[in-house]
Amino acid sequence: MLNNDTEDAPLNLRRNHKNMTLGSYYYDDQDVEHDVEVTFNYYAGRKGTRDSLGGKQGAGPPLEPDDEPEIEIVKIIDQKTKQETELDEDVMDRLVDECWELVYER
Numbered sequence: 001m002l003n004n005d006t007e008d009a010p011l012n013l014r015r016n017h018k019n020m021t022l023g024s025y026y027y028d029d030q031d032v033e034h035d036v037e038v039t040f041n042y043y044a045g046r047k048g049t050r051d052s053l054g055g056k057q058g059a060g061p062p063l064e065p066d067d068e069p070e071i072e073i074v075k076i077i078d079q080k081t082k083q084e085t086e087l088d089e090d091v092m093d094r095l096v097d098e099c100w101e102l103v104y105e106r
Contacts, residue, residue: 016044035079045069
């Protein structure tokens with residue numbers, strides 16, 4: 001049986017996650033705008049296991065690190081061609097920022 005809290009488990013099994021979609025755009029090398037659909041996973045952070053302190057369970061020092069919230073872009077589809085596309089690092093950074101904005105709006 002797979003323990004969902006171990007580092008060997010896939011992220012989507014280890015932590016609470018949501019699969020979400022975002023509509024956005026990018027400009028190619030000829031400054032042509034392309035509409036894209038970004039599918040991403042949002043992994044909620046969680047507090048790592050804590051030791052007990054003074055008999056109170058979970059009040060002591062950490063036994064494992066906390067998991068920080070995370071965004072993982074799964075695919076980006078160009079709306080005109082309906083094909084998956086890869087984008088440069090600057091555009092990807094902007095799309096990740098837009099994904100975070102969508103997560104915080106909900």
